[in-house]
Structure formats: C-alpha cells, structure tokens
Amino acid sequence: MNLPKKFEDRMMELLKEEFPLYKKTFEDTRYGGIRVNTLKISTEEFEKICPFEIRKIPWIPNGYFYNLSDQPAKHPYYYAGLYYIQEPSAMTPASILEIEEGDKVLDLCAAPGGKSTELAAKLNGTGILVTNDISNSRAKALLKNVELYGIRNAVITNEDSVKLKKFFPEFFDKILVDAPCSGEGMFRKDATIVKNWENQGVEYYSELQKEIILNAADMLKPGGMLLYSTCTFSPEENEATIEHLLNERPDFSIEEIPMKEGFATGRPEWINGREDLKRCVRLWPHKIEGEGHFLALLRKKKDSLIEATEDRYIGKKVKLPEEFYEFLKDINFDFDEDRFVLREDKIYYNPDVNIPDKGIRIIRGGFFLGEIKKKRFEPSQSFAMGLSKVDFNNIIDLDSKENDVIKYLKCETIELNKEHKNGWYLICVEGYPLGWGKVIGQTLKNKYQAGWRWL
Numbered sequence: 001m002n003l004p005k006k007f008e009d010r011m012m013e014l015l016k017e018e019f020p021l022y023k024k025t026f027e028d029t030r031y032g033g034i035r036v037n038t039l040k041i042s043t044e045e046f047e048k049i050c051p052f053e054i055r056k057i058p059w060i061p062n063g064y065f066y067n068l069s070d071q072p073a074k075h076p077y078y079y080a081g082l083y084y085i086q087e088p089s090a091m092t093p094a095s096i097l098e099i100e101e102g103d104k105v106l107d108l109c110a111a112p113g114g115k116s117t118e119l120a121a122k123l124n125g126t127g128i129l130v131t132n133d134i135s136n137s138r139a140k141a142l143l144k145n146v147e148l149y150g151i152r153n154a155v156i157t158n159e160d161s162v163k164l165k166k167f168f169p170e171f172f173d174k175i176l177v178d179a180p181c182s183g184e185g186m187f188r189k190d191a192t193i194v195k196n197w198e199n200q201g202v203e204y205y206s207e208l209q210k211e212i213i214l215n216a217a218d219m220l221k222p223g224g225m226l227l228y229s230t231c232t233f234s235p236e237e238n239e240a241t242i243e244h245l246l247n248e249r250p251d252f253s254i255e256e257i258p259m260k261e262g263f264a265t266g267r268p269e270w271i272n273g274r275e276d277l278k279r280c281v282r283l284w285p286h287k288i289e290g291e292g293h294f295l296a297l298l299r300k301k302k303d304s305l306i307e308a309t310e311d312r313y314i315g316k317k318v319k320l321p322e323e324f325y326e327f328l329k330d331i332n333f334d335f336d337e338d339r340f341v342l343r344e345d346k347i348y349y350n351p352d353v354n355i356p357d358k359g360i361r362i363i364r365g366g367f368f369l370g371e372i373k374k375k376r377f378e379p380s381q382s383f384a385m386g387l388s389k390v391d392f393n394n395i396i397d398l399d400s401k402e403n404d405v406i407k408y409l410k411c412e413t414i415e416l417n418k419e420h421k422n423g424w425y426l427i428c429v430e431g432y433p434l435g436w437g438k439v440i441g442q443t444l445k446n447k448y449q450a451g452w453r454w455l
C-alpha cells in the first residue's frame with residue numbers, strides 16, 4: 001500500500017526501532033469484528049447459535065473476530081440486531097467507559113453508532129442516551145442503528161458541540177467523545193482516508209478536537225467521566241488534545257485505564273507533555289489484532305457543594321387514540337403512561353429523564369411506537385425491534401435456515417401453512433424479533449420496513 005511520504009517519515013521518526021513492525025502490518029489483512037448486542041442476547045447464547053466461525057477478542061467481553069470470507073451482514077440474525085459489525089480496536093472506548101444504570105450519557109460524535117449501541121446496551125434501558133452527530137446524513141444512519149439494536153431510551157440530536165453545550169450545561173454523568181480525526185488507523189481499511197489525510201490533515205483535526213473536547217467538558221457533571229478516543233496516531237490529535245483540556249479545565253484529571261495485553265501507554269515525550277499523559281492508552285496494529293486507537297479516560301472533580309438534581313421526566317397523561325390502547329392489550333410490557341407523547345399522529349415513549357427539547361434539532365426523541373393511520377394504529381419497525389418475544393402475545397417464529405425468513409426480510413407476502421387468528425404478529429427468527437406482519441386468513445401481510453429490506 002502506498003502511504004503518503006510525509007506520514008511515513010513522521011511515523012518513522014516517532015516509532016524509531018518499532019517502525020518496521022508497524023509498517024509490516026500494511027502487508028497483512030485487516031481484522032473483522034462483531035460485537036454482541038447484550039440488550040438482545042447473552043454472549044453465552046450467541047456463541048451457541050452463531051452461524052459462522054468466531055474467536056473471542058481478548059480485551060472486549062462481548063467482542064469476536066470473524067473470518068473476512070464470511071458475511072455476517074447477510075444473515076437474519078444481523079437483521080434481528082443480535083450483533084454490530086465493528087473493527088476490534090474501535091470496540092474499546094465504549095467497553096472502557098463504565099456506565100451505571102440510570103446514568104445520563106452523551107455520545108457527542110456518534111454516527112453511525114458503533115459506540116452508542118454499546119453504551120445503550122450498558123444502560124440496559126435505564127437513564128438516557130443522547131446520541132449526537134453534526135452530519136445530517138450520518139445521523140440518519142445512526143437512527144437506523146439505534147432502531148435496529150432495539151434501543152428504547154435514546155434521543156438522537158443533530159447539532160454541533162457549541163450549540164449542544166448551551167442546552168446541557170453540566171448535565172451528563174458520562175460522555176464519550178469519539179472525535180473526528182485524520183484517520184491514520186483507517187488507512188488499511190479504506191484507501192479514500194489516505195486522500196482525506198493529504199487534503200485535510202492533522203492540523204485541521206487537532207484544532208477541531210480542542211474545541212469539541214472543551215465543549216464536552218462543560219456538559220459533564222462534576223464527578224462525571226469523559227472518554228476521549230480517536231482512530232489516529234498523531235500526537236497532535238491525541239496527547240496534545242488531552243493536555244489542552246487539562247490546561248483549560250484544571251478540574252479534570254486523567255484516570256488509569258486497566259491495561260490489557262498489547263495495550264501501550266500514551267507518549268507524553270512526543271509533545272514534551274506532562275508525565276500523567278502516560279495514563280492514556282495507545283492501541284497499535286503491530287501489538288494487537290486491530291487497526292489501532294487512542295483512548296483517554298478523564299474525571300471531572302466532584303464539587304461537594306453541588307446537590308444532585310431530580311431530572312426524572314414528568315409528563316402529563318395525554319389522551320391517545322383508542323386503537324393504540326387496543327394494540328397495547330397484546331403487549332406484555334409495563335409502560336409508564338405519563339411518558340407517552342403524541343406528535344402529529346405519531347406516538348413516542350419518552351426516556352425517564354427530562355431534557356430540553358426546544359431549539360435543538362432532534363432526529364428522534366425517544367422510543368417511536370407507531371402512528372395512527374385512517375383510525376388504525378400501525379406499530380413501527382422500531383417498536384418491534386425494541387421488544388423481545390415474551391413482550392407480545394402473538395408470535396410467528398421463523399426458522400433461520402428456511403426460505404420464509406428471507407422472503408419476509410425481502411418484504412414478500414408469505415402463505416401460512418398453520419391456522420392463526422387474524423391480527424398483528426411479531427415476526428421472529430429463532431425467537432428474536434425482526435418486525436411486524438398482519439395475518440389475514442392464510443396470508444401473512446408483510447409489514448417489514450421497506451427501507452430496511454434484504455437486497
């Protein structure tokens with residue numbers, strides 16, 4: 001692979017005797033990874049049913065390598081949201097950031113959702129995940145992933161960090177900043193990143209990261225934790241960004257990250273920086289089976305004068321159409337009635353946390369349940385994905401190896417060979433929900449979301 005000369009010279013100067021080992025990784029094939037969505041399935045269960053060969057990623061409790069000759073995105077289990085396809089080192093940031101149930105979590109640079117989907121799994125339906133991206137098109141990909149992975153407590157925003165900060169001063173318990181970067185760790189995966197590096201290099205991103213990390217710092221509660229990560233190697237975008245934060249916000253300190261085999265420390269000497277930058281972690285492609293990453297875990301000093309605030313969502317019971325309540329009779333899931341929201345015939349379920357909702361560009365505010373169409377309630381795709389098979393009374397369970405499941409995912413009508421009463425059914429593959437269908441006589445009318453269909 002042809003690397004930019006400027007990049008190669010700099011890496012040689014930084015890595016010295018390690019450089020040949022690093023350089024050699026460009027001759028090897030990359031590693032493919034999948035991360036099990038523990039909102040839907042345990043790792044033990046997944047290992048039993050996984051249809052292709054996998055091998056544990058040593059430093060990620062729910063991460064596995066797969067062979068690149070397999071196609072995990074072409075299996076019904078992928079459509080059931082059982083796993084996320086992610087480069088192994090990119091799994092590390094969300095795995096390191098400890099989340100407690102009930103936390104208010106922000107993923108500031110989130111699209112397409114590789115880290116958000118794991119943060120949500122750790123929240124396990126409690127608290128709130130505000131997941132944000134400045135790019136509208138990327139935020140749409142994020143929306144799809146939030147829905148596919150069955151996340152019920154997310155609010156998706158489409159803002160830059162300056163604007164977001166105005167709405168959320170010292171609001172979050174945990175923040176992940178997976179910063180836009182020059183992507184030096186992506187060169188092997190995607191050659192177009194090399195072009196981008198040449199056009200808009202390290203200096204451009206370093207300035208942007210300094211701005212973003214300070215805005216994130218101001219949205220963190222005292223006592224809260226912030227995880228900063230990039231998939232690049234340049235010290236200007238890594239140790240220097242952290243040093244900038246520590247200089248500008250002296251109430252922050254760097255926390256130790258538990259070291260695993262192959263993890264390397266931060267390199268303060270590369271920027272003549274402070275000694276504690278050694279607590280940052282560098283993942284190198286010549287030391288672990290992954291493309292590489294940088295991580296820093298930061299704590300904001302606790303101010304004992306600040307009292308905990310009560311942020312629970314207090315809604316008022318809205319009058320919802322009868323058809324919706326009729327549908328809920330088949331749902332075995334305890335909804336808090338005060339959290340239902342009706343917006344232009346669409347029904348949502350709010351997370352249990354109050355957030356400002358005026359003046360922010362919100363792409364999705366809570367769990368979208370469905371809409372009223374011609375006096376009927378039509379449940380949404382996200383409603384199906386947010387349920388497990390025990391949550392709905394009427395199930396049609398398809399065999400992962402039979403053709404009907406692919407027909408269903410292709411939005412085709414299915415003829416049933418067993419008697420079913422008419423009405424809405426949660427269509428599952430081996431017990432994991434895929435979407436809705438409506439039985440009329442012997443026919444299953446397909447209600448799978450057209451934009452998601454199997455191509």
Ligand SMILES: C[S@@+](CC[C@H](N)C(=O)[O-])C[C@H]1O[C@@H](n2cnc3c(N)ncnc32)[C@H](O)[C@@H]1O
Nearest residue numbers: 109110111112113114115134135160161178180
């Ligand atoms: C490294 S990518 C994020 C990858 C994502 N965390 C994941 O794991 O799937 C960085 C993201 O930051 C977004 N971004 C760039 N500038 C931003 C800003 N000022 N505020 C918020 N997001 C920004 C980009 O659109 C991009 O999607």
